[in-house]
Amino acid sequence: MYRPKSTVEQWRIFQAVVDHGGYVQAAEALNKSQSSLNHAVAKLQQGLGVALLEVKGRKAYLTPEGEVFLRRSRKLTQGIKELELLADILASGWEPILRLVVEASLPRQPLYQALADFSARSRGCRIHLLEAQPAGCKAVVDKQAADMVFASRAFSSVPSLPLTTTVYVPVCAPSHPLAILDEVSTHELEAELELVLAEGNEPEEGWEGTEQPWVINHLHDTLSLLRRGVGFAWLPQDVVTPLIEARILTRLPVTNQTLRKRFTHLILPRTTPLGPAASLLLTLIRHHYGVPDEHRTDA
Structure with missing residues (x-):
């Protein structure tokens, strides 16, 4: 039986680190500790067996593999967002057909x-x-x-x-x-x-x-x-x-x-x-x- 090696939250944190230019900035934007973000991305990379980010100084840079995963992960999180929005719409009585x-x-x-x-x-x-x-x-x-x-x-x-x-x-x-x-x-x-x-x-x-x-x-x-x-x-x-x-x-x-x-x-x-x-x-x-x-x- 297949078991996921990652979570949606890990992908969201990974995207936030990229979008905000580093762990410190992403931690402030997400109102989370920097250590929790470091741990989430490290666990994500470990589970995949692929390096997604490379830290230089206080800034995080995408690896070539990370660029590929970033594009794919955005589709994933957008799909989750749309599913949750659809649930809210249907719960409000909006007809599906x-x-x-x-x-x-x-x-x-x-x-x-x-x-x-x-x-x-x-x-x-x-x-x-x-x-x-x-x-x-x-x-x-x-x-x-x-x-x-x-x-x-x-x-x-x-x-x-x-x-x-x-x-x-x-x-x-x-x-x-x-x-x-x-x-x-x-x-x-x-x-x-x-x-x-x-x-x-x-x-x-x-x-x-x-x-x-x-x-x-x-x-x-x-x-x-x-x-x-x-x-x-x-x-x-x-x-x-x-x-x-x-x-x-x-x-x-x-x-x-x-x-x-x-x-x-x-x-x-x-x-x-x-x-x-x-x-x-x-x-x-x-x-x-x-x-x-x-x-x-x-x-």
């Missing part, structure tokens, strides 16, 4: 911006960001299996916050036959292949589809197929605008068609109060979605 679920068809740029801000203040809290379809979001809410759910519908008796309204527009590849038309009627679309974001055989709830729907589970797959000239799709305007500007996709000029819209609701499935990390993230989400502070989640 936050689980977020986002409905596949919803745009999420403001969420990304909130998470970017959160990362600098996360204090070790990890983020699990998952994508799901509407039925999957409902299952997560029912099971209270996430801290936050971004869905296109709210759920009764579950706290939620309306975040934004998303406009969906019809798009296809520039090479698609529909792209050359000056106007496209809803009747003409009915005969075309439509890529529908859904799961299983479920159509988009409340949206009339075409006679030839392909059900696609992920937005990434939908965009990949569209780029290859496969069908058309109704997608979030914020998502496709850069692709339209880059002429990767084309917006279809559909006549007599009201805009399709979908709301983004932030659902808080858990019955327990938000912890400090979740509360911070919620504040950042409100900020980046432009939700006024006076808007609170509904009980």
Whole structure:
């Protein structure tokens, strides 16, 4: 069984002697006796079988081996410091993990911006960001299996916050036959292949589809197929605008068609109060979605 030949305290004393230029100065800084520091470093060197310091007069100098051990030991003591800080953070109630679920068809740029801000203040809290379809979001809410759910519908008796309204527009590849038309009627679309974001055989709830729907589970797959000239799709305007500007996709000029819209609701499935990390993230989400502070989640 392995037995350590050194202690964290010995490495801290060794670093202090180097940082302060000698045993006398380090003893004053650490409020310890010089003899105790001498003993700790001597025992450290003896245990390792390597000379780390060379004393000349009243000053201590690193040996070549000591320079190597100094760099490595700083990582060790910094790691111990971070572990102890993490223990303090968790003891204060700071969550170690936050689980977020986002409905596949919803745009999420403001969420990304909130998470970017959160990362600098996360204090070790990890983020699990998952994508799901509407039925999957409902299952997560029912099971209270996430801290936050971004869905296109709210759920009764579950706290939620309306975040934004998303406009969906019809798009296809520039090479698609529909792209050359000056106007496209809803009747003409009915005969075309439509890529529908859904799961299983479920159509988009409340949206009339075409006679030839392909059900696609992920937005990434939908965009990949569209780029290859496969069908058309109704997608979030914020998502496709850069692709339209880059002429990767084309917006279809559909006549007599009201805009399709979908709301983004932030659902808080858990019955327990938000912890400090979740509360911070919620504040950042409100900020980046432009939700006024006076808007609170509904009980």
